[in-house]
Amino acid sequence: MAFQHFDVFVIGSGTAGKNIAKDCATAGLKVAIADNREFGGTCSNRGCDPKKVLLGVTEILYKASKLKNKGITKLPEVRWEDTMGWKETFVDAVPAATEKDLEKRGIIMYHQSPVFLDENTLSVEGKTVTADKIVIATGQVPTELKIPGRGHAQISDDFLNLEKLPKTMIFIGAGYIGMEFAHIAARFGVKVTVMEFFPRPLINFDEDMVEHLLKASEELGIEFIFNAEVNEIEKLQKNFRVNALQNGKKISAKAELVFNTAGRGPSIEGLDLEKGKVAFTKKGISVNKFLQNTTNKNVYACGDVSDSAGLALTPVSAYESEIVSANICREKSPLKIDYPFQPSVVFTLPNIASVGFSEKEAKEKGYNFTVEHKLVPEWFNSKRINEKVYAYKTLVDNKTGQIIGVHLAGPEAAEIINLFTLAMNSKTDVKQLKQMLFAYPTWGNDIKGMV
Incomplete structure (x- = not known):
C-alpha cells in the first residue's frame, strides 16, 4: 500500500x-x-x-x-x-x-x-x-515526581477541572504554576501549603521582587516550607501526607489534595x-x-x-x-531567529513581572549600569487602592542610557512590563522616555518615575 x-x-x-x-x-x-x-x-x-x-x-x-x-x-x-x-x-x-x-x-x-x-x-x-x-x-x-506515591499527586490540568474545592491543599513546587494556583485556591478559602526544594519561590525571578510577593502570600495565609526535598506521598484515611527532608531532618505535611507543580x-x-x-x-x-x-x-x-x-x-x-x-x-533564503527582549509574568496578586537582564546577568555581560530599586506604596496609584506592595527595580546602561532590565511587583505589573518591553525593544533611552506624554493618573505613567 x-x-x-x-x-x-x-x-x-x-x-x-x-x-x-x-x-x-x-x-x-x-x-x-x-x-x-x-x-x-x-x-x-x-x-x-x-x-x-x-x-x-x-x-x-x-x-x-x-x-x-x-x-x-x-x-x-x-x-x-x-x-x-x-x-x-x-x-x-x-x-x-x-x-x-x-x-x-x-x-x-x-x-x-x-x-x-x-x-x-x-x-x-x-x-x-x-x-x-x-x-x-x-x-x-508536567515533570514526573520520581518518588514513591507520585501517582497520588494531581497536576495543573486537574486543578483547572476541580468540581469542588477541598479545605486543604499542598503544592509541591513554588514555580509560577504553583504560586499562581496557590493564590487562587487561598482566595477561595483553601488552607494552602507550598513545599519547595529551593530556599525561596520563583527562583528564576528577581529575589527582591519575590520577597515582596512572599510576604504578601504569607499574609494571605499560605504556608511555605522551603529547602524541602520531597521523597514520598502517602495515602491516609482522609488525607495525603507528603514526607520530605529539610536540612537533613524528616518533616511532613498533610492535606486533602496534593498537586505536582514542580516544573514542566x-x-x-x-x-x-x-x-x-x-x-x-x-x-x-x-x-x-x-x-x-x-x-x-x-x-x-x-x-x-x-x-x-x-x-x-x-x-x-x-x-x-x-x-x-x-x-x-522560503527554504532558499532562510531566516535566523533573533529574539527581542521577552517579558515574563507570574499572575499572582500582586503580580511579579520581569523583562531583560537580572543584575547578575548584566554584570556577566560586562554592562556598566545603574540600578534603581524602590518600594513605593506612597505613589498615587498604589495609595488610592491601599496597595502596600508596589516595587520596582530598573537597570539602565550608563553608556547608552537604554533600559536593559526591569523587575516589578505590584497589582498591575503584568501591564506595566509591556510598556518597558516596548521601550527596550525600540531602543528608547531614558531621556526620550521621560519626555513622552502619558495619560495621568495611570499606572503606565509611573514608568517615567522608575528610571
Missing part, C-alpha cells in the same frame, strides 16, 4: 503548531497536523487562558479586601462551582473551533501522537506517512526521536539559529518543546512559529 505523503507534517496543535500548519497550507503546501489531546494546545485549553479566567474572580476579592472600611463595607461572596462554569465558556469551544479552522484550509488532521520510523517517515493512527518537512511543536508536560519538561516521550535521528536534550529538541534540528535538517522545532533561547511562553511560541513557517515556505 502506498504511503500518504505530505509536504509538511506538524506534531502539536497549540499556538506554534497550528500557526505553521495554516501558514504552509496558505502557501499551497500539502499539510497534516497531529495531536494526542484536544486540538488547540495547552494555553487555550488547560493553561494560560482558563487560569486567567479564575484569576479574574480573585482580582475582585483582592481589590475589595484592600478597600474594606474605606468605602467597601462587605466583601463579595465567591462560589467555585459558578467560577468553573464561567471558565468552561472560554475553553469548551476551543477544540472544535480549532479543527474547523484547520479543516477549511484543507489540512489533514490526526488525533494521535505519531512516532518516527526514520528521518522522514512517521507512523500515526496505524498509518505510515512521509513528509518532506516535519515540525515538532508538542509543548511541555519537553513533551517528547514516545516520539521515538532516535529513529528519526532527531537530537534532543533535557530541555527539548536541539535546534540551530534557523530552528532546524541539529542532526535532522528536515525537522524543525519551535515553542516550549525546543531547546532554544526563547522562554517557554505563548508569545514566544508564536514568534518562533513565524520563523519556522518562513524557513519552510
Whole structure:
C-alpha cells in the first residue's frame, strides 16, 4: 500500500503548531497536523487562558479586601462551582473551533501522537506517512515526581477541572504554576501549603521582587516550607501526607489534595526521536539559529518543546512559529531567529513581572549600569487602592542610557512590563522616555518615575 505523503507534517496543535500548519497550507503546501489531546494546545485549553479566567474572580476579592472600611463595607461572596462554569465558556469551544479552522484550509488532521520510523517517515493512527518537512511543536508536560506515591499527586490540568474545592491543599513546587494556583485556591478559602526544594519561590525571578510577593502570600495565609526535598506521598484515611527532608531532618505535611507543580519538561516521550535521528536534550529538541534540528535538517522545532533561547511562553511560541513557517515556505533564503527582549509574568496578586537582564546577568555581560530599586506604596496609584506592595527595580546602561532590565511587583505589573518591553525593544533611552506624554493618573505613567 502506498504511503500518504505530505509536504509538511506538524506534531502539536497549540499556538506554534497550528500557526505553521495554516501558514504552509496558505502557501499551497500539502499539510497534516497531529495531536494526542484536544486540538488547540495547552494555553487555550488547560493553561494560560482558563487560569486567567479564575484569576479574574480573585482580582475582585483582592481589590475589595484592600478597600474594606474605606468605602467597601462587605466583601463579595465567591462560589467555585459558578467560577468553573464561567471558565468552561472560554475553553469548551476551543477544540472544535480549532479543527474547523484547520479543516477549511484543507489540512489533514490526526488525533494521535505519531512516532518516527526514520528521518522522514512517521507512523500515526496505524498509518505510515512521509513528509518532506516535519515540525515538532508538542509543548511541555508536567515533570514526573520520581518518588514513591507520585501517582497520588494531581497536576495543573486537574486543578483547572476541580468540581469542588477541598479545605486543604499542598503544592509541591513554588514555580509560577504553583504560586499562581496557590493564590487562587487561598482566595477561595483553601488552607494552602507550598513545599519547595529551593530556599525561596520563583527562583528564576528577581529575589527582591519575590520577597515582596512572599510576604504578601504569607499574609494571605499560605504556608511555605522551603529547602524541602520531597521523597514520598502517602495515602491516609482522609488525607495525603507528603514526607520530605529539610536540612537533613524528616518533616511532613498533610492535606486533602496534593498537586505536582514542580516544573514542566519537553513533551517528547514516545516520539521515538532516535529513529528519526532527531537530537534532543533535557530541555527539548536541539535546534540551530534557523530552528532546524541539529542532526535532522528536515525537522524543525519551535515553542516550549525546543531547546532554544526563547522562554517557554505563548508569545514566544508564536514568534518562533513565524520563523519556522518562513524557513519552510522560503527554504532558499532562510531566516535566523533573533529574539527581542521577552517579558515574563507570574499572575499572582500582586503580580511579579520581569523583562531583560537580572543584575547578575548584566554584570556577566560586562554592562556598566545603574540600578534603581524602590518600594513605593506612597505613589498615587498604589495609595488610592491601599496597595502596600508596589516595587520596582530598573537597570539602565550608563553608556547608552537604554533600559536593559526591569523587575516589578505590584497589582498591575503584568501591564506595566509591556510598556518597558516596548521601550527596550525600540531602543528608547531614558531621556526620550521621560519626555513622552502619558495619560495621568495611570499606572503606565509611573514608568517615567522608575528610571
